[in-house]
Amino acid sequence: MRKTYFNWSSGKDSSLALYYTLQQKEYNITKLVTTINDDFKRVSMHGLRESLLDAQAVSLNLPLHKIKLSANVSMTSYNEVMKDNVMNLKSEGYTHCVFGDIFLEDLRIYREDQLRSIGIQGVFPLWKKNTKELLLEFINLGFKAITVCVNAKYLDDSFCGRILDESFLNDLPENVDPCGENGEFHTFVFDGPIFSDPINFEIGDKVLRNYTPSSDDDDNCFTDEDDKSWDTSFWYCDLI
Template identity: 25%
Template sequence: MPDSASKTVLCFTAGKDSTLSLTLLLQSRSPNAKADPLFKPHVDHSVDYNIVRCVAFAPRDKPFRAHPQDIVKAIAQECLGIPFEILYVEGPDMVAAYREHILRMHTDDGASFLATGDMQDVCSAFMDRVVEPTPVKLVRPLWQLDPDLTLRQMLGPYGLTVLVTCVDAHQVEPELCDALLGKVLTWEVYERWLKGQDKVDQCGERGEFHTLVLDSPLHKRRLEIVRGHKVAEPGLRHWWFEVEEWRVVDK
C-alpha cells in the first residue's frame, strides 16, 4: 500500500488534461509501453501516487458550463471511484483563498502532493505562488509538453473518449467551432481539423476549447450523453454544448 508521503489531491474538471494526468499518476510505476517514446510526462516513477480526492476550485456565483459540476462529480465518483469535492474560493485575495484549502489538504488528508493538468503557465505562475510556502508539492505531469504529441497520446495509447463541450468563437473560426462543438475527438477529427494547426493549440491550452472525458481504460463505468444541443449565437464569444440528459452506464 502507498504510504502517507504519496497521498495526492488532484485538481479535476473531468477534461482531457486532468484525466490524462490522473492516468499518468496512477501508472507512475508502470508507464504505458505503447506511448510514443518522445512523450515524457513529468512523473516521478519512484512514487506511488495515492489519489485520495479529486477537487475543483470554483467561485460560488459562477457556473462552469463547460464542466457541469454534477457531471464532473458523477465521472469522478461513479465512473472512476474517487471522492470529489468542490472547493469554493472568494476574493479579494485569491492566493490566500486557494492556500487555505491546500493547507487543509495537508492537515485533513495527509496530502503531500497537489496535482494539476496544467500544460502552460496560467495567471503568472498562480499555482506556484499558492503552494510555495506550504508543505504540499505541485505535480504537473503535462507541464510544457508538446500539445500535438500529447493529444495524439490521449486519442491513441491512453484511449480517452473526449467530448468537446465549449469553444471560444473569438479564437476559433466558425467552421472549426462547428466541427468540434458537441463532437467526440476522433482520429478523423484530429487529422482533418487539428493536425498541423498553427492558429489553434491542439490541446486548447489558450482556452480555444474545453472537454469532458466520457470514458477511458481507467473508467470503471462510462458517462453516456443521452441528449444535448449546441448553444451558438452570433456575437456570443463562447459556444456551448448544453447537456440535457446523461447517465452513467456499465461498460
C-alpha cells in the same frame, strides 16, 4: 507513497495526467479537487453540469472535493478561498497535488508560488510534452471526450459538441493548439482506461455566451491591459 490530491477539471488533460500519475508508485492519489461555479452549479470554465462531474468521480472511484466560487469572484477572493481549501487539505496529510498543465509558464509559476506558501508541492506529469502527440496518445489509449466549450475567437460553433478524434485534430486551424492549452477549447471525458464505466449523457443546446470583464475596483481579476485582450465570447454545448 506521497499522499496526493488531483486537480480535476473534467477534461482530457486532467484525464491523461491522472492516467500517467496512476502508473507511478510515487504518488498515492486519494482525492479529486474541482472548482465549481456555485451560482450555476457547473464546473468552472467548462460549463459542465455538476451531476456529470459527480458521475466521473464515481466511475474513477475517487472522492471529490468541490471548491465553490461565485461567478464574479475577484482575484483576491479567489486566492483566499483556494488558500483556505488547500490548508484544509494539508491538515488532512496531503503533501503533493497534480495538475494537467502542459506549457503555460506563468500559470505554473502562479500555482507553485501559491502552494509553496502553504507547504504543498505541485506535480506536472504532462509538462513540456508535445501537445499533438499528447492528443493522439489520449485517443489511442481509448479515452473518449467531447468538446463542451470553445473560444469563439479561434473556433466556430461546429467545433463545439464534437468528439475528439483524429478528424477533429486534422480540422483544427493552425493557430489553435492541439490540446487547446491556450484556452481555445475545453472538453468532457466520458470514458477511458481510468474509468470503471462510461458516463451516460445526452447532448443539449448549443449557445454563444458573451462576457464583459469588470474593472470596478482594484480587487478584480482583470487589469486595464487584460480588458483589451481578454477573450469574451464562448460557444457552450450543454450536456445533460
